[in-house]
Amino acid sequence: MFAIAETTERGATIIAPTGKIDTLTAKAFEAEMKKRIDGETGALLVDMSAVDYVSSFGLRSLLIAAKQLAPAGRKYILFGLNPQVHEVLRVSGFLKIISVVATRAQALDLVGPPPVDIG
Amino acid sequence: MTGASCTVSVNNSLEELVQVHAALEKFAEVCGVTAETRHATILVVEELFANAVRYGYDENEADTIVISARYQHGTMRVIIRDQARPFDVTAPPRRPDETLSLEEMEIGGLGLFLVHEFAQSITQDREGATNVTEIVLKNAEVN
Numbered sequence: 001m002f003a004i005a006e007t008t009e010r011g012a013t014i015i016a017p018t019g020k021i022d023t024l025t026a027k028a029f030e031a032e033m034k035k036r037i038d039g040e041t042g043a044l045l046v047d048m049s050a051v052d053y054v055s056s057f058g059l060r061s062l063l064i065a066a067k068q069l070a071p072a073g074r075k076y077i078l079f080g081l082n083p084q085v086h087e088v089l090r091v092s093g094f095l096k097i098i099s100v101v102a103t104r105a106q107a108l109d110l111v112g113p114p115p116v117d118i119g
Numbered sequence: 120m121t122g123a124s125c126t127v128s129v130n131n132s133l134e135e136l137v138q139v140h141a142a143l144e145k146f147a148e149v150c151g152v153t154a155e156t157r158h159a160t161i162l163v164v165e166e167l168f169a170n171a172v173r174y175g176y177d178e179n180e181a182d183t184i185v186i187s188a189r190y191q192h193g194t195m196r197v198i199i200r201d202q203a204r205p206f207d208v209t210a211p212p213r214r215p216d217e218t219l220s221l222e223e224m225e226i227g228g229l230g231l232f233l234v235h236e237f238a239q240s241i242t243q244d245r246e247g248a249t250n251v252t253e254i255v256l257k258n259a260e261v262n
Contacts, residue, residue: 020140022136023133023165023169024133024134024137053158053162055166055169055230055233056166056229056230056232056233057169059229060226060227060229063224063226064226066221067221067224067226082154083154083155084155084157084158084159085158087155087158088158088162088233091236092215092232093217096217097219097220097224098221
């Protein structure tokens, strides 16, 4: 089972995949990210809070997106990882090359300051 | 007392992972293991199964792969039986080079590395034409 939701905040696209990112679903996830990478110009944030499982194919799709965004200097931030998914990224050395934070607020802070409220 | 066990037999096709995942999820739930053990069990099986299916067979070569899991005294043990071309999965794979930059980092090749990361031991025997791969997972239940 694989679904994805999208929102925009502070000019950043936030996608929220649901379920497993594995051998069978990674290609679909990769295609969804590619759509946002090609069709938009801002930061790409991935809300991982509804992802309960990531295998090596999932890692592969996360890395491909990072490589596609880096040359344009576009920010790419993952947040909300459960401890098991976080551990898979950690042992694979991904935490050193991809920004991973705990919360959506922290991810948005990395994107930029909130819009100033002009009273 | 031999602990709880489950066995799932599937074709050598990647689509069968849905069934394999479902069986292992259910087994992990029945055993009441931690989320760590559940995730590691499914991960190890997926990586080994996918490797065998992708690289172990000629085109259209049909096989039945039997996956058994046993949980006893806080330890999860998985046995995979297949008739794929033998491939040594016990040799320690190359570690990802953590000094590499994003641009330099290679895509792929992490599957077997992850298996070794989450396994306490990996053994492989050959019984006739059958590869018997046994993985004992690191015990995450003591935490």
